[in-house]
Each structure stands twice: as C-alpha cells, then as structure tokens.
Amino acid sequence: xxxxxxxxxxxxxxxxxxxxxxxxHLTLAVTGLSRSGKTxxxxxxxxxxxxxxxxxxxxxxxxxxxxRLKHVRQVxxxxxxxxxxxxxxxxxxxxxxxxxxxxxTKTISEIxxxxxxxxxxxxxxxxxxxxKLLLDIIDYPGEWLLDLPMLNLDFQxxxxxxxxxxxxxxxxxxxxxxxxxxxxxxxxxxxxxxxxECADHYAKLLKEFKQTLGLSLLQPGRMLMPGDMEGTPxxxxxxxxxxxxxxxxxxxxxxxxxxxxxxxYVKHVVKAFFKRYFSHFDRQVVLVDCLQPLNEGEAHFRExxxxxxxxxxxxxxxxxxxxQQLFDPKIDRLLIAATKADHVTIEQFEPxxxxxxxxxxxxxxxxxxxxxxxxxxxxxxxxxxxxGHVQQGKKTVPALKGNRISDGQSITLFPGxxxxxxxxxxxxxxxxxxxxxFAPQPRQSDYAPLPHIGMDKAIEFLLGxxxx
Ligand code: GDP
Numbered sequence: 001x002x003x004x005x006x007x008x009x010x011x012x013x014x015x016x017x018x019x020x021x022x023x024x025h026l027t028l029a030v031t032g033l034s035r036s037g038k039t040x041x042x043x044x045x046x047x048x049x050x051x052x053x054x055x056x057x058x059x060x061x062x063x064x065x066x067x068r069l070k071h072v073r074q075v076x077x078x079x080x081x082x083x084x085x086x087x088x089x090x091x092x093x094x095x096x097x098x099x100x101x102x103x104x105t106k107t108i109s110e111i112x113x114x115x116x117x118x119x120x121x122x123x124x125x126x127x128x129x130x131x132k133l134l135l136d137i138i139d140y141p142g143e144w145l146l147d148l149p150m151l152n153l154d155f156q157x158x159x160x161x162x163x164x165x166x167x168x169x170x171x172x173x174x175x176x177x178x179x180x181x182x183x184x185x186x187x188x189x190x191x192x193x194x195x196x197e198c199a200d201h202y203a204k205l206l207k208e209f210k211q212t213l214g215l216s217l218l219q220p221g222r223m224l225m226p227g228d229m230e231g232t233p234x235x236x237x238x239x240x241x242x243x244x245x246x247x248x249x250x251x252x253x254x255x256x257x258x259x260x261x262x263x264x265y266v267k268h269v270v271k272a273f274f275k276r277y278f279s280h281f282d283r284q285v286v287l288v289d290c291l292q293p294l295n296e297g298e299a300h301f302r303e304x305x306x307x308x309x310x311x312x313x314x315x316x317x318x319x320x321x322x323x324q325q326l327f328d329p330k331i332d333r334l335l336i337a338a339t340k341a342d343h344v345t346i347e348q349f350e351p352x353x354x355x356x357x358x359x360x361x362x363x364x365x366x367x368x369x370x371x372x373x374x375x376x377x378x379x380x381x382x383x384x385x386x387x388g389h390v391q392q393g394k395k396t397v398p399a400l401k402g403n404r405i406s407d408g409q410s411i412t413l414f415p416g417x418x419x420x421x422x423x424x425x426x427x428x429x430x431x432x433x434x435x436x437x438f439a440p441q442p443r444q445s446d447y448a449p450l451p452h453i454g455m456d457k458a459i460e461f462l463l464g465x466x467x468x
Contacts, residue, residue, distance in 0.1 A: 024466055025134040027280050029331075031142045032287030033216055033307060034224070037339035037381055038139050039102045041287055042111070043090040044381035044450050045137065046074070048459060049113060052449035058456035063467040068118040070130055077112045078136065085111035085139055094382070094450070098408055099440040101382075107227035108140040108277070120468050133466055138277065142286070143221035145311045147270045150219060155259040162219065162239035170213050170299060178205045182238060186246065190254040192233075199236035214293065214300035216307030220265060234269065237261035278314075283333045283462055286311060290338050290355050294418070295435035298428040305359050305422075312360050315372065333373045335461055336360050341453050342380035343435060344415055345398035346387055351418040352378040358422045375461045379454035384438040388412055402438035411436065 032038050049072040052058050055065045063069045077084055086109075090102030112134060119131040150158060166175040178201050185198060203223040209215040210224060220237075222229050229235050237258045240246065246255050286308075293304040315334055338356035341349060357364070357376045364374050385402035390412055401412045416433040423431075441451065 024132070025136075026282050026463070026466055027136045027138065028283045028285065028462060029138045029140065029277070029281040030285040030287065031140050031145065031311070032285075032339070033142045033289070033304070033311070034210070035104060035292070036142065036287040036289045038105045038141075038287055039090060040381040041285065041337075041339065042085055042137055042139050043087060043094070043102050044452055044455055045459065046087050046111065046113065047091065047450045048452065048455050049115065051447060052455075057449050058459070060456040061460045062464050063117055064456075066120075068120070069115065069467070070118065071116040073114055075112050075114045075134075077110050079110060083107055083109040085109040085137065087111060094440050095443055095446060097442070098403075099442055101440060105139050105141055106225055108138065108144075110136055110138045112136050115463075115467070117467050133463070135463070138281070140277070141221070141225050142307075142311050143216075143218065143224050144270075144273060145221075145314045146217065146307060147219055147221045147266075148274075148310065148314055150266050150270055151274075155255075155262040158219070158262065159239035160242065163241050165217075166239070170215065171209060174208060174213065175205055178202060179241075183241065185254055186240075186251045187248055189250050190257055195254070195257065196231075196233075196236045199238055202238040203235075214296050215303050217303060217310070220269075222265075222269060229269070233261055234264050235261075237265065274314075279330070281331050283335075284315065284331045285335045285337065285458075285462070286315075286360070287337050287339045288356050288359065289340060290352065290359065290418075291340055291343050291433065291435050294423070294433045298423075298425060301423065301428070308359050309362065312362070312364075331372060333375075333462065335458055336364070336374065336376045337454075337458060338376075338378040340380060341378040342383045342385045342402075343400070343438070344378075344418055345400060347398060348415075348418045349378045351420040354420055355418060355422070373461075375458075377454055377457060379458055380452055381450075381455060382440055383451040383453050384440050390414060402436075403441075405437040405439045408439060 030038050030042055048058060048061075049069075053064055053069055053072075055067070058064045074087065086103075093100040093102050115133040115135060116130050117133070153161065165171055166179060178198075181198050181201055185194060203226075206218045206223050209218055218224060220235070222235055226235055240255060240258060246252060288304075288308055290304075293301040315331060336356055338352045341352060344352055353376055356378070360376070364376070385400040388399045388401045389396045390399040391397075392414070397414050399412050399414045401410065403409065404411050413434060413436065415435065416431060418433070419427050419431075443450075
C-alpha cells in the first residue's frame with residue numbers, strides 16, 4: 001500500500017515537472033542606453049537560437065551542446081499594442097551588400113519565440129512529447145529607466161534639480177538660450193503654443209546634450225525617444241526656475257499648467273511603464289557600451305557611469321523598498337554585459353569584464369541580497385572583427401582587423417588598453433583608446449549563424465536552467 005502510494009507520488013511529481021517544462025513561459029527584457037547594442041543583441045539572440053544550433057557554434061549553451069534543442073520558431077507576439085521587434089529587417093541589413101547594422105531601438109518592441117526541446121527530466125520516458133518554452137523578448141530604451149527618480153519628486157523638486165544642472169557645466173553654455181526662452185515666459189499670460197515651442201526647444205537641448213556632449217542623465221527620457229507621444233501636451237513640459245521668480249499670477253498659472261503635465265507624465269507614462277511591463281519581466285539584460293565613453297574622455301565616462309548606476313537602481317528592490325511594494329517585480333536573473341567586445345583584443349576581455357563589474361558594483365552588491373542571480377561578462381553580439389597582430393618596432397602586438405564603417409576600408413589596429421577597473425583621471429590623460437566603428441562582416445551564406453563572442457555564455461545564463 002505504502003509502496004503504491006510512493007510510486008503514485010513519484011509519477012505525479014514527474015508529470016508535474018514534465019507539464020511545467022512543456023508549458024513554460026519566460027519574459028526576457030533587454031535594455032541599455034541608446035547605441036549600447038540592444039538591437040544587435042536581440043537580432044543575434046534570435047539568430048543564434050534559430051540558426052546556431054551546433055555545439056561548435058554555441059559550445060557553452062548546454063541544450064545545444066547536448067543536442068536537445070529541436071526547433072525554434074517565431075510565433076505571433078502576445079500584445080497587439082506593442083511594436084514588433086523586426087528581426088527580418090535587421091537580418092536583411094546584415095545580409096545587404098555591403099552589410100549594414102540593423103536600425104537601433106527607438107521605442108519598446110517585442111518578439112515571441114517558441115523553443116521546442118527535449119527536457120532532461122523526460123528523457124527516460126519513452127515516447128514522451130518534447131517540451132516547449134515560449135520566450136518573449138522585450139526591447140526597451142534604458143533612457144526610460146532614467147525617469148525612475150521622478151516618481152519620488154514633485155514638480156517643484158524636479159524643477160529645482162534640473163534647473164540647477166542646467167546652470168552648471170557641462171550644460172551651462174549649451175542651455176543659455178533655452179533658459180532665456182523659458183524665463184521670457186514668466187510674468188505673461190500663458191500661451192499654449194509658446195509653451196509647446198519652449199518644450200520643443202527643451203527636447204532639442206536634451207538631444208544635443210546626448211549627441212554633442214555625450215551626456216546620459218536626461219529627463220524626461222521620453223523626450224529623447226517620444227514614440228507615439230510626439231507633440232502631445234503630456235510631453236510639453238520643462239523645469240521652471242526657483243519659486244521666488246514666480247510670485248505673480250501669470251507665472252503661477254504657467255507653473256500650474258506645467259505641474260499638471262509633469263504629474264500626468266509621472267503617473268501615466270513613467271509609473272504606467274513600470275507597472276505594465278516591469279512587473280512581468282522574469283529576466284533582465286542590461287547592456288553597457290564602456291568603450292565609446294572611454295574613447296570620448298573622462299566627462300563622458302563619468303556621466304555614463306552615473307546613468308548606468310541609475311538604470312541599475314531599477315533592479316535594486318530589496319524586500320522593504322517602496323519600489324518593491326509598488327510594482328512587485330519578479331526578475332530573478334540579471335545579465336550585465338559589456339557590449340562590442342570585438343573592439344578589443346582578446347587579452348582585454350578580462351579588464352573589460354572587470355570594468356563593467358565595477359561600474360555596476362553598488363547595484364550588484366544590493367541585488368545579491370534580494371535573490372537575483374547576476375552574471376557580468378563581455379560579449380560581441382555580432383562580431384565584426386578578427387584578431388590579428390601588428391608589428392610595433394621589434395615587438396609583435398595583438399591587433400584587430402575589420403572594415404571601417406566610415407569608408408568600408410579594411411584596417412588593422414591596436415585599439416589601446418582597457419583600464420582594469422574604474423579609470424582614474426590620470427588614465428584619461430595618459431592613455432587613449434582608439435575606438436573605430438566597424439561594419440558587420442559579409443555573411444558566408446544566408447544559413448550561416450551570425451559570428452559572436454560570448455553569446456553562448458550569455459544565453460546559457462538566461463535560458464539554460466529552464467531548458468534542462
Ligand atoms: P541600440 O540603440 O541599443 O539598439 O544599439 P544598436 O544595437 O543599434 O547598436 C548601435 C551600434 O553599435 C550599431 O549600429 C553598431 O555600430 C554597434 N554595435 C552593436 N553591437 C555590436 C557588436 O557586437 N560589435 C560591433 N563591432 N559593433 C556593434
């Protein structure tokens with residue numbers, strides 16, 4: 001009797017395991033600041049899963065190494081009001097002559113894959129059905145996460161903070177005209193058109209901060225990537241100077257208009273994004289381009305470091321935090337990846353991984369308390385260079401070979417040393433990093449998987465345990 005019950009229980013547990021494996025669903029979110037490599041990463045991820053199914057190509061991805069991955073197909077995405085991630089368009093660019101990079105992320109988008117695999121747990125059951133995993137991959141701009149602190153600030157506090165930033169270098173000179181325009185609105189009957197124009201100018205200013213000054217701490221984040229909010233009053237706001245300048249009725253009226261828009265934005269855009277999406281993410285990838293800011297100098301590097309710190313704040317949700325209480329997020333794995341590792345020579349991978357670890361150190365320390373598994377690594381989603389050597393005097397030094405994006409010219413260069421940790425001011429004075437944008441390599445055939453560095457390690461961390 002006892003034995004019968006034990007056998008029955010064992011069969012029940014085995015069936016539950018199999019059922020769970022059969023009907024698994026995972027939402028994987030990918031973010032990073034603009035140009036950090038999100039589109040390239042997702043394009044490569046889909047491509048590796050669909051076309052890279054050989055142990056030689058993905059040696060660290062267990063389900064492939066053990067030849068248990070049967071089939072991966074794209075299926076209809078679940079949300080009808082979210083843009084589709086256009087994988088095929090990206091692949092067309094990569095296959096063009098000459099090859100081009102896919103179009104970068106502009107807004108949130110998603111793609112759903114169905115993975116059919118042989119689970120280890122049902123291997124021993126003859127005739128057992130293969131298991132399935134529904135994988136939703138969500139791409140969203142990291143700039144949107146930079147709005148997170150706005151949830152804790154009212155319009156006045158936010159205005160003071162932003163106005164203070166605008167009056168300091170490196171924003172001071174570039175913002176002088178805009179500040180004049182904003183001050184000129186004070187003391188006058190508010191005119192909606194003039195407010196919109198000032199907001200448009202503010203949006204241009206934020207874009208200029210990003211593109212010309214390489215700054216990353218820019219709010220509101222949707223002004224940089226407005227998507228379907230372009231031109232709406234919800235985005236037509238900007239910070240106002242200190243209260244003391246606003247003591248007449250007309251200025252107060254302007255204040256109230258902007259405050260109402262700010263409140264709407266925080267509630268219906270920022271909060272809604274976190275509530276609607278964040279609470280459904282199971283796993284998160286944060287991509288960091290450390291190399292371009294290293295190339296551009298100390299101010300850019302520090303700004304990127306601060307911005308990534310803020311992005312990472314979104315994942316610092318200990319049990320007690322307001323954040324946890326508000327959104328109840330359930331991310332259990334976080335991959336932090338330094339992208340474009342094909343821009344450095346092989347012996348620089350370790351320093352690059354150390355660097356990204358240190359940039360995100362505070363957040364990682366915190367997250368380790370809240371049951372999130374974290375992996376930091378360097379990777380190249382789509383490898384555009386080959387390793388080689390160049391002669392420097394009598395010495396042979398490691399080098400990279402690739403086609404320069406600006407003119408398609410094949411070049412060989414030593415890019416410089418990545419600092420082994422956070423660079424000191426002296427590093428920027430003494431070293432230079434020669435970051436050259438490379439074009440993707442021509443593809444050997446339409447069926448050849450995209451060349452990569454480290455994607456197998458990343459995919460194993462993100463999916464390996466559910467494909468067991
Ligand atoms: P997004 O704005 O985060 O979506 O950035 P993208 O994925 O569009 O990448 C921006 C640019 O970075 C691309 O156009 C490429 O020039 C470069 N890039 C991205 N990933 C890689 C990579 O793995 N290797 C190399 N060499 N360049 C990359």
